[in-house]
Amino acid sequence: MAPSDHTTVLEPTPPVNSNTIVVPPAAPPPPVEPLPAPSFRPAGASLLVGGGAFDFSRNLARSETDMGGYWNVRAIFGTRNFLGLEAAYVGSMQGINVLGLSSNASLVGNGAEGALRFNVPVQMNRGMSLVEPFVFGGAGWSRYTVVNSTTTTASINDNDDVLTLPFGGGLAFGHRGFFADARFTYRPTYYNDLLRGSNAGSSARLDSWGAGAQLGFEF
Secondary structure, X not given: OOOOOOOOOOOOOOOOOOOOOOOOOOOOOXXXXXXXXXXXXXXXEEEEEEEEEEEEOOHHHHHOEOOXXXXXXXXXXXXXXXXXXXXXXXXXXXXXXXXXXOOOOEEEEEEEEEEEEEEOOEEEOOOOEEEEEEEEEEEEEEEEEEEOOOOOOOOEOOEEEEEEOOEEEEEEEEEOOEXXXXXXXXXXXXXXXXXXXXXXXXXXXXXXXXXXXXXXEEX
8 A cells, every 4th residue: 555645754752861961051140239339437527615724834924813714716627536636716814913013904815726636536336426535736826915904014015925835635525416525735835025024034934734625516
């Protein structure tokens, strides 16, 4: 019998080898994570106002004046670094008791100073709080003026401009933007001409000390 035109021819199926390893398709690469933005440790800056007690330390200047007070406005940069800078206006006022002056005479000081500040910043509460011992040293200028009296018959000049070299130390505290410090400052002075006609030498210098506190904000 002749084969039909509709006869189906079956192709032989290749045998399946049981040792064949089927490799799955490669997984797509994971998405590229963006690098985190670099974090910068804030240096810290503050603006403070305050004051305290003030007096001269040399014999003659101290004997002819009363203990007075001082006030200041101070800007600090680097409150959270080991090294910082300070700039300040400093004023003072005290009674003066020199023969020839009126009984209500006063000695007023006004000046400016800058200092290099060395800090030991101890941060707590994830940086929200700060306790910081510090020391500082710098240079400045101060002008002392006698007010409420004339000096024509007194052994003192009307005013005097002196070079100051302030140094000292203290303890600062910060919390959530509030900032305060307490400090002691000693100021040697040079080019002193306020107390005239005296043979006291270095005792006529206007070296001084100040102890006080100030408070303000940290940025």
